[in-house]
Amino acid sequence: MQNYLQEIETNTSKAGETVPLQRKAFNAGFSFSLLTFSEQLEIWDYIWTNTKVYRTEMFCLYFLEEHIRNKEEMFASWSTIKVWQDKINRWETSDSISKIYAQLVEYDAELILPTYKKWNTSRNPWHRRQSIVGLLYYSAHRKHYLPFQVLIDLVVPLISDNAYYVEKGVGWTLREIGNIYPKEQEEFLFENATKICAYGYSAGTEKWDKTKREKLKQIRKVGRVLNRKSSI
Known part of the structure; x- marks a missing residue:
């Protein structure tokens, strides 16, 4: 396994810094590219777990993207790749794996939502x-949507979250919910106008x-003024 890790880290280091060059290097294939999906997933899981190189992590996610339209392979990968979230600590990998997870939600929400909760x-x-x-992820990528209430029930606990990454996520999600449930999203924002975080308001x-x-x-x-007065 260590040889595979070294192969990918060498590949990413020589490919060039831009995303197109990195993807071109990925698309050229590797010594293990002809193995079965499960065998490749095991290798990529080892690489994800052990690398400290951001671009190598992205190659792991490119692998999942290649198979994103294969339901059986995605279902088979879930028990492995849900653990990958534990290592996420930057925008690029977070958003890239969101794309994978959101497709899995569309395939089988009952499988994924317990982990989300x-x-x-x-x-x-x-x-x-x-x-x-x-x-x-992006609502335009979805063919089927969860009911509004299912979506908003996960947003509600975080609408006042002051962690920067979460605040940005609230805004992103409210914007995308608004694309598919505009009336319900509008009502929600007015009902929670004084609670919602700044970026949730602006993006939403x-x-x-x-x-x-x-x-x-x-x-x-007005809500901010009243809150200040009540705290005096």
Whole structure:
């Protein structure tokens, strides 16, 4: 296994720094590329677990992307790749694995959501972020959507979360929910105007018209004034 790790780390170091060059190097294949999916997954799992190189981690995620349309392979990978989340500590890998997880949610939400619910209450902000961003990733990529209430039930506990990565995730997710459930998302934002984090407000309303945004902004402003007075 160590030989495979060295192979990939050498490959990524020589490929060049840009994403297109890295993907080109990945697409060229490796000494183990003709093995079965399960055999390759075992190798990539070892690489993910043991590498300290960001670009090598991305190669692991490129491998999953290659197989993202194969339901059986994705189901078979879940018990392995859900553990990969424990190592996530940067935007690039977090968003890339969100793409994989969101596709799995679309395939079988009942399989994935119990893990998301655990992550939703984790002390790790990257877990909390993943529990919501991984629901949809980008709504335009989804063919089928979970009910609004299922989506929002995971967002609600995090709407006032002050961890930066989570706050950004709340905004991302509310924006994507708004793309598919605009009426329900609007009602939710008005009902929770004084609770929601700053980026949740700005990203969640970025596609609203100016008048509607200004109305919500004023509600938030009044709420902040009242909160200051009550704390005196």
